[in-house]
Amino acid sequence: MTDTRPVLVITNLDDPTADVVIDELHGRGVPVVRFDSGDFPASLSVEAEITPDGIRGTLTTPTRQADLTAVRSLYYRRPSGFTFPHLDPQEARFAITQARYGIGGVIASLPGCLYVNHPHRIGDAEFKPSGLAVAVDVGFSVPPTLITSDPDRARSFIDLHRPSIYKPLSALLYTIDGVACTVEVDEVTPDQIDEGVAGTAHLFQQRVRKVGDVRATVIGDQVFCVRIDSDLLDWRTDYDRLTYTVVEPPPGIAEAMLHYLARFGLVFGAFDFCIGEDGRWWFLECNPSGQWYWLELETGLPLCAAMADLLERKL
Structure with missing residues (x-):
């Protein structure tokens, strides 16, 4: 019997990764309803x-309608936020809050639906301190890390764990002359710490002397690991300088990744590791909404097929 239950895909209009997954599902005859929650209520x-x-x-879009009791799976990608530009600021805040908790609450409560990933679980996993604590608990090697707003504590940590780096706790975008930018990971020394640190929370971490990086993509119970070589502290700052090699994880790493995702109630995760000079894989972070399709283009790994299998519920 043909399964006519749709896959819901929630993302913004410009999402090439969602595009290729939807094309794959269409090729398999799997019905898809794509929408951006930010389109509500227009x-x-x-x-x-x-x-x-x-x-x-x-749930109704201009071209599709989905029975909320018959959703096969939901692929939660990168939807835009709710906006009500026709309202004054106070009314808009009220409307945005009602939409978030109303529409968002319905989308998060679909019966029998597989979430990739559940939006509430994504939110939980995006807290870096929580991710690092779980990483230690499931057995990953994690560099010494400090979260603080105390300048003296920051200086003493950096002095003890030379070389050290600074990482933003959340990589929010800002603009300079109309160009989108983000705070980069960078090395930091004690003399760079001033009283401005007291203004908010910061994350400092010992820099691992590395010989390479790894992006490990977990889709369901399938694990795909790609070594990324460059001379960069943070490889995400210049993709043109990267080379890619498919690798197998060391013993215990794949199992630890699955345990990590299970702790957060996730079925997909993009893990970042760096490889130390002794070959040890050091956990850096796991992005529950990370990008992955470019790795298929670089390596030929069947990531899109794996994601479609998961959403189709073949896994």
Whole structure:
């Protein structure tokens, strides 16, 4: 019997990774309903009733309609935020809050749906201190790390763990002359720490003397590891200088990644490791919404097929 339940894909209009996954699903005859939650209420509507059997209702876009009780899986990518530009600021704040907790709450409560990943679990996993604590608990090697707003404590940590680096706790974008920028990972010395550190929380970490990096993409129970070689502290700052090699993880690493995802209730994760001079893999972070398709183009790994398998619920 043909499974007619749709896959919901929630993302913004400009998302090439979602595009290739949707193309793959269409090629398999799997129905897809794509929308951006930020389109509500102009071109997206939801009606949902709470019943003794759970949420029932429909989600409607200009071209599709989905029965909320018959969603096969939901691929939560990168939706834009709710906006109400026609309202004054106070009314807009009210409307945004109602949309977030109303539409967002319905989307997060679909019965029998596989979430890749669940938006609430994504939120939990995006807290770096939580991720590092779980990483230690599941057995990863994690560099000495400090989160603080105390300048003296920061200086003493950096002095003890030379060389040290600074990392933003959340990589928010800002603009300079109209160009989107983000705070980069960079080496830091004690003399660079001033009283401005007291203004907010900061993350400092011992820099691992590395010979390479690894992006490990976990899709369901499939693990794909790619070594990334460059002369960069943070390889994400210049993709043109990178070379890629498919590698196998050391013993225990794949199992630890699956345990890590299970702790957060995730089924997908993009893990970053650096490889120390002794060959040890050091955990840096796991992005529950990380990019992955460019690695397929560079290496030929069947990442898109694996993601489609997961969303189709073949895994």
